[in-house]
Amino acid sequence: LGGQADYFIKPKTVEQLKDVVRRCNENNIRIYVMGFGSNLLISDKGLRGAVIKLEDEQFAQIEFDGEEVTAWAGAELSKLVLTCVEKGLSGIEALTGIPGSVGGAVKMNAGGNFGDFGAAVxxxxxxxxxxxxxxKSKPELAFDYRRTNITAKFILNARLKLNAADSEQIMRTVKEIWIYKKNNQPLNTKNSGCIFKNPRGVSAGALIDRAGLKGLQIGGAVVSEKHANFIIAE
Ligand SMILES: Cc1cc2nc3c(=O)[nH]c(=O)nc-3n(C[C@H](O)[C@H](O)[C@H](O)COP(=O)(O)OP(=O)(O)OC[C@H]3O[C@@H](n4cnc5c(N)ncnc54)[C@H](O)[C@@H]3O)c2cc1C
Structure with a gap:
């Protein structure tokens, strides 16, 4: 689904990323940043420029120091959540079941009914x-509903402050959230969501459902039958 980009680049270190940025600038190549693509719809016309994905080596690291965790942009969010549970660190279990990378979770302030990522950053x-x-540190960082005030091109890593807690208790919370999400979202398909932000006080999914659009298909994109604010790629 979606067209091709002119360039797709996966730097492995901050130094390599700097080099890529310099060369793109020298050649007037537009830069697009992607995480794991779970909140992206790419036009069939593709992208004129370079798509940069931070997922390898340095960018996949998760570093623990007591109750502080430094998670790099390309670390998988679900792996971060589970590793924190294992280590008895509470504060991001609300992110259970949300696909994507740490970089994407910061940029989108990923979260939901149970809390959001920004609260731990x-x-x-x-x-x-x-x-x-x-x-950029907390007093100058603002996290709101699915947005932050971060305008820099790349989020390289996030330092989280978590709280020591009982692993089993955190795992119980994780399981409860996971069951809730499994029942309400199309987690076993290739999809993107939520596509539309909720207007104040209303669920965008409920509005799309009420408009009778569940199951609507255009090309390879289908509005999910399970949750109308998700588009499934067929
Ligand atoms: C089944 C399913 C369930 C979902 N459930 C939820 C949910 O409950 N709550 C929720 O909030 N979201 C949910 N989402 C949406 C999505 O998972 C989140 O928005 C996620 O945080 C996106 O992360 P990503 O790495 O895939 O980012 P991408 O989709 O790749 O990118 C999203 C945005 O972040 C930017 N970005 C990514 N990485 C970086 C970086 N390192 N530096 C700068 N910018 C960057 C991209 O340019 C883009 O603008 C769901 C998606 C799916 C498919």
Whole structure:
């Protein structure tokens, strides 16, 4: 689903990323950043420019220091949640069942009925479109419904402040959230969602459902029967 990009680049280190950014700038190549693509719909016309995905080596790291965790942008969110549960660290179990990368979760302030990622983020390391690396910490970071005030091109990592807790208790919460999501979202298909943000006080999925659009198919894109705010790729 979706067209091709001119370039698809997966740098393995911050230094390599700087190099890629410099070369894109020198050649006037537009840069697009992707995480794991769970909230992206790419036009069939594709993208003119370079898509950069941070998922390998340095970008996949998760570093623990007591109740502080530094999660790099390409680390898998579900792996981060489960590793924290195993280590008895509470604070991000609300993210259970949300696909994607840490970078995507920061950018989108991923979350839902049970809480959001931003609540655990103390600081982020960022890179701008010129390759400059800098930090932004909590007083100057704002997380809102599916958005942040981060405008830098790349989120490199996020430092989280979690709380020591009983692993078994956290795991019980994780299971409850997982069952809720499994019952309400099309987790076993190739899909993207939620596609539309909720208007204030109303569920976008419920509105789409009420408009009778569940099951609507255009090309390879189908509105999910399970949750109308998800589009499934056939
Ligand atoms: C089945 C399913 C269930 C979902 N449930 C939820 C849910 O309950 N709650 C929720 O909030 N979301 C949910 N989502 C949406 C999605 O999982 C989240 O938005 C997720 O955080 C996106 O992460 P990603 O790595 O896939 O980002 P992508 O989809 O690849 O990118 C999303 C945005 O983040 C930007 N981005 C990604 N990485 C970086 C980076 N390192 N630096 C700068 N910008 C970056 C991209 O440019 C893009 O603008 C769901 C999606 C699916 C398919």
């Amino acid at each position: 103390e600081s982020v390391t960022l890179m701008d479109g010129r390759g400059n690396v800098f930090e």
